[in-house]
Amino acid sequence: MTLKGKKVLVLAADMFEDMELLYPLYRLREDDATVTVAGLDDQPVSGKKGHGPLPVDTTVDGLSADDFDGLVIPGGFAPDKLRRSDAVLDLVRDFDTAGKPVAFICHAGWVPISAKILKGRRATSVGAIRDDMVNAGVDWVDEATVVDGNLISARTPDDLGPWMKAVIAAL
Secondary structure (H helix, E strand, O other), X not given: OOOOOOEEEEEEOOOEOHHXXXXXXXXXXXXXXXXXXXXXXXXXXXXXXXXXXXXXXEEOOOXXXXXXXXXXXXXXXXXXXXXXXXXXXXXXXXXXXXXXXXXXXXXXXXXXXXXXXXXXXXXXXXXXXXXXXXXXXOEEOOOOEEEEOOEEEEOOHHHHHHHHHHHHHHO
């Protein structure tokens, strides 16, 4: 399968879960997608396990969901920083409203929770934020990957394979 011509936005902040950003980044590029890594500012980001510094291509300010075919939100501690950004939350809502894939894994469920797009939807996450997901109105299930319309969620790095297969299929 080729993703030539597809544009994917990956959100990044310090303390991202290393494999949850790096695997999608390289896997999507391997299938010829154009991947843009956007940070909260123009500074490189580092993973919680030491990968980095990873340069960002741009900042989230001024980006539009209209310019991309899908969104990937890696987990780790980065989602707690990302969800405090109005620009990030606006982007997530815009991707969702447009019906474009919004893929999130592990703790990244915090971002769509804060964007208020999960109520009444089915999704998964790392067990540590299950209560947060349920309290946001999610029909939470303990499965490797859950697809609910344009939402594609996964639990942990162990689920990267099926998660990325679902992301690629959605794109």
